[in-house]
Structure formats: structure tokens, C-alpha cells
Amino acid sequence: MTQGVDVVVVGGGQAGLAAGYHLRRQGVDFVVLDAEVTPGGAWQHTWDSLHLFSPAAYSSLPGRLMPTQRGETYPDAGHVVEYLAEYEKRYELPVQRGVHVHAVRRDGARLRVESDGGTWRARAVISATGTWSRPFLPAIPGQDLFAGRQLHTVGYRRPADFAGQRVIVVGGGNSGAQIAADLALDGVDLMWVTQRPPRFLPDDIDGRALFDVATARRRALDAGRGDTGGVASLGDIVAMPPIRAARDAGLLAAKPMFTQLTTTGVQWADGTRAQADAIIWCTGFRPALSYLAPLQLRGRRGHIAIDGTRAVDEPRLHLLGYGDWTGPASATLIGVGRPARDAARAISQLLGARRL
Numbered sequence: 212m213t214q215g216v217d218v219v220v221v222g223g224g225q226a227g228l229a230a231g232y233h234l235r236r237q238g239v240d241f242v243v244l245d246a247e248v249t250p251g252g253a254w255q256h257t258w259d260s261l262h263l264f265s266p267a268a269y270s271s272l273p274g275r276l277m278p279t280q281r282g283e284t285y286p287d288a289g290h291v292v293e294y295l296a297e298y299e300k301r302y303e304l305p306v307q308r309g310v311h312v313h314a315v316r317r318d319g320a321r322l323r324v325e326s327d328g329g330t331w332r333a334r335a336v337i338s339a340t341g342t343w344s345r346p347f348l349p350a351i352p353g354q355d356l357f358a359g360r361q362l363h364t365v366g367y368r369r370p371a372d373f374a375g376q377r378v379i380v381v382g383g384g385n386s387g388a389q390i391a392a393d394l395a396l397d398g399v400d401l402m403w404v405t406q407r408p409p410r411f412l413p414d415d416i417d418g419r420a421l422f423d424v425a426t427a428r429r430r431a432l433d434a435g436r437g438d439t440g441g442v443a444s445l446g447d448i449v450a451m452p453p454i455r456a457a458r459d460a461g462l463l464a465a466k467p468m469f470t471q472l473t474t475t476g477v478q479w480a481d482g483t484r485a486q487a488d489a490i491i492w493c494t495g496f497r498p499a500l501s502y503l504a505p506l507q508l509r510g511r512r513g514h515i516a517i518d519g520t521r522a523v524d525e526p527r528l529h530l531l532g533y534g535d536w537t538g539p540a541s542a543t544l545i546g547v548g549r550p551a552r553d554a555a556r557a558i559s560q561l562l563g564a565r566r567l
């Protein structure tokens with residue numbers, strides 16, 4: 212069955228909900244299609260001990276402050292899931308769950324959105340599919356040789372799953388540091404490996420600063436004042452309380468990156484070896500955009516060329532929430548509101564112009 216609608220939002224995590232909030236304010240007819248069967252986007256799949264790197268009041272979507280979580284300065288992932296579920300209900304956002312979109316195609320004046328739950332013909336599409344479903348693993352020689360267990364950040368849940376094992380955590384970003392700290396503080400035999408020495412943000416800086424810095428960078432770039440370096444100029448790792456605890460206990464001394472895997476572990480260029488039962492690759496994510504392939508918009512580094520959030524070569528398509536390239540700090544709860552508002556306004560104008 213094919214249904215008509217003004218706008219399809221693909222993805223019902225925080226970015227899709229923020230888009231829905233602003234589309235509703237613009238009076239636009241829309242539907243949100245989400246592959247998950249329950250609300251909360253990627254937050255429902257993170258590891259048990261994950262806490263936000265900003266307090267609740269600095270982690271809110273447009274319109275509704277995130278309530279504080281009792282006893283926690285930094286809310287946990289479960290609290291975020293509850294907040295998103297409540298947000299969706301409060302604003303009566305039309306989210307259809309368990310619907311996976313596999314293609315968007317041009318279809319005359321419309322975009323044809325094909326999913327396992329039916330087909331929609333839309334005047335515009337907002338892509339808000341996040342990155343969690345596209346974990347990135349670097350290619351390392353010997354990867355197929357290793358007889359132990361290899362998993363990505365997305366597969367990690369808790370230290371108890373690695374009790375009595377030798378674990379290597381790869382990656383010097385927030386996920387790598389947090390998972391390394393989680394394991395180390397639980398007494399797991401841990402080796403942390405990073406491509407360059409870990410760069411901790413000053414202890415008194417949390418996620419709030421990241422948003423400010425990303426915004427200042429965008430403003431400087433837009434005003435032609437040059438690149439201020441953004442968040443990366445401060446450091447890579449927010450020194451959350453467990454990270455500080457593990458670091459100060461001497462449990463987070465990182466080793467440089469190895470050059471290959473062996474059947475029993477890893478090996479460095481000078482021939483040094485280390486044994487491992489498991490390797491956890493905390494090596495990042497890529498935007499989940501493969502369903503847009505029929506539009507043939509892929510540019511450099513897998514990114515689609517955009518102006519604000521609008522695809523340069525397909526003005527009926529907006530991209531939301533994938534990182535600074537789709538708006539300053541747009542891959543954060545607090546940062547996605549502004550680009551969501553801009554996308555909804557631009558779409559409302561586009562639809563208005565077409566209706567004339």
C-alpha cells in the first residue's frame with residue numbers, strides 16, 4: 212500500500228523526535244518511521260554503566276527540560292530512554308515503530324520512501340537515522356586469525372561478561388575510555404590501546420563545554436574568521452567520574468596501537484606481542500545513510516554535500532543529527548534542537564512555495 216504524506220522522518224531517536232516537534236509547530240503533516248520496536252533510539256542499546264556527560268538540564272530536546280535523575284548528577288542511559296518515550300507521548304508525535312526504511316527514490320514531484328512497513332510518497336524527507344547501526348571497524352592485518360572474541364562498542368554491555376579474561380580495548384575516544392574504565396574498575400585484566408596518547412579534557416569540563424565550543428566554531432567558520440579547532444582543540448575524552456577514578460588509580464595507562472592480530476592476541480611493529488581473550492573495538496561509527504543510495508548523493512568521506520541540513524543536490528532531503536557537519540553538536544541531545552528547527556522551517560517554506 213502506498214500512502215501520501217508531506218514529510219517522512221526516517222529514524223525515531225532524539226533527532227527524529229526533535230524534527231517531529233518542530234514540524235508539528237510548523238503545522239506540517241508528517242510521519243516518523245523508526246526501525247526500533249520501542250522508543251529511545253540508540254540509548255536503549257548502550258552499556259549498563261553509561262551516563263551522560265552533561266547534567267540533565269543541559270541534555271534537553273526542544274520544549275521540554277530533561278528532569279533530573281534522583282541521586283545522579285549525570286543521568287544514565289535508562290533515564291534518557293524514559294525521557295524520550297515521555298517526550299514522544301507528550302507531543303503526540305506520530306511515530307510508527309518496527310518499520311525499517313530500505314530505500315528513498317525520486318518519484319516525480321515526490322520522494323518515494325520504501326520500507327518493510329509500506330511505501331510513502333512524501334514531498335520531503337528528513338533523515339535522522341543516527342550512527343549506532345553502522346559501527347566502524349578499521350582493517351588490521353590478521354583480523355581473521357584471532358581466535359578470541361572481537362566486538363565493537365555496540366556489543367559491549369558489562370564487565371561481568373569478561374570476568375577472568377584478558378581484554379584489549381582499542382580506541383582513544385569517549386567510548387574507549389569509558390569502557391576501559393568500566394572494565395578496569397571492575398578488576399578485569401585490561402590493556403587499553405590508542406592510536407595517539409589519550410587526551411583528557413580538563414577535569415572541570417563536561418559535555419556542556421563541548422556544545423559551546425562546537426557552536427563557537429560554527430559561528431567563526433560562518434563569519435569567515437577561520438577554524439577555531441572545535442571540540443578537538445580541547446581534548447578527546449570527557450573526564451567523567453569513573454574515568455578520573457580509573458586514571459588516578461593508574462589503571463588507564465594506554466599503549467600505542469598494534470600493527471596486527473595474531474591467533475592469540477596482538478603484535479606491535481617491533482615484534483612485541485600481547486595475549487588476549489577478547490578485543491573490544493571502540494573505533495567509532497559512520498552515518499547510517501545506505502538507504503539513500505538510490506538518490507546518488509554520496510560525496511567525499513561518505514558524507515552527502517549539505518547546506519545547513521539540506522542536501523545540496525536534493526533540496527527535498529534534510530540530514531539531521533549526524534555530527535558537526537549537520538549542525539554544531541547535532542549528534543547530542545542539546546545540540547540537535549536548533550538544526551531540527553531550521554530543517555522544519557526550510558521544509559515548511561518549501562512546501563508552502565510548492566502549494567502556491
Ligand code: FAD
Binds near residue numbers: 257
Ligand atoms: P539514534 O539514537 O541512533 O536514533 C536513530 C534511530 O533511527 C534508531 O531508532 C534507529 O533504529 C533508526 N533507524 C536507523 N536506520 C533506520 C532505517 N533505515 N529505517 C528506519 N529507522 C532507522 N549525547 C549527549 O547529548 N550526551 C551524552 O552524554 C552522550 N553520550 C554518548 C555516549 C556514547 C557511547 C555514544 C555512542 C553517543 C553519545 N552521545 C551523547 C551522542 C548522541 O546523543 C547519540 O549518538 C544519539 O543516540 C544520536 O541520536 P539520533 O537520533 O541521531 O540517533
